[in-house]
Amino acid sequence: MAEEYVKLVGVNKYFGDFKASDNIDISIEKGKLIGLLGPSGSGKTTILKMLAGLEDADSGDIYIGGEKVNQVKPSERGIGFVFQNYALFRYKTVYENIAFGLKIAKWNKADIKNRVMELIELVGLRGFEKRYPSQLSGGQRQRVAFARAIATEPKLLLLDEPFAAVDAKVRKELRAWLRELITKVGITSIFVTHDQDEATEVADEIIIMNRGRVEQIGSPVEIYNNPKTPFVAEFLGENVKVSHVEDMRGFEGIAHAALIRPEYVVISKKNELVRYPASTEEGEVIKSVFRGSLIEVTVRLHGQELIGYRQVSQPLLHDGENVNIFIQKMNIIDENTAYVVENETITAAESLVI
16 A cells, blocks of 8 residues: 555635635545646645645644654754755855755765765756856756755655746646656655646646635646546646537537537548548538647537547548548536546447447
């Protein structure tokens, strides 16, 4: 059985009349990299601050490594913290920044030197020891911040929007690097983000937050493919909301609204073969937009607009062209729940025994 390393039980936090944390129950296994994902104001950073001891919970209990830490000072919790703006000392070199926590912890000079050089090697900054933050790129500064945060071998690493201050290309590189780094050092880590691509690419498990509540917890694939609440279904992926589901072939009898993602919509030219003709309908192309690796196509079906993808290698579609449309599945939503429904034609075909 996996070890439960970080745990929040019935945690509540108010700021005046605003409830930032609403009865939070979270359990995190040792060594996992967890993404706290949600829009601004959803309570992600508040959880991080309560774990670090920078904010006190109004009620509930917080455990790290099996120890209840509600009354434990921040400096004694064994936390490493990485901020989105790096928070490096401008007038200290890379070496001095990484060594800072070790000096505070009263490590001897020889051990400090060995540890700092080990970390400089680990984060790929060998040869940059004597440089100052102003002489580094954004990505390099964030690597220094990571090295400083894990220098004292903390029990838990907390990262608040760690890639927010770097450009898109560097952000992508840092994601892969962070995933590799956490695997190497094996430290339990929690990072806050509002970027779902970041969370799904980096995290072992995602905790979806909304209005101070935990909406859903699971692996990136599990949550993306099986959202359990309307918020999660709408928040993840690109969605088009449709109200008249019962008009669409293969979904007759469904009275609730639905969210249809582009990857669920198959759009074919009239002369192209279709796999499920019984549930394929005719629609009209409204517009096509080149998205680099894909063509995004907006179509009209039963008076409602949908979006689907075509490969750049496929024949182009023209505005006003009549096309075949097949909807593979959709996320059905009502007031409190969400669930996935597959087109009945696919279900029937898969149930046939030859």
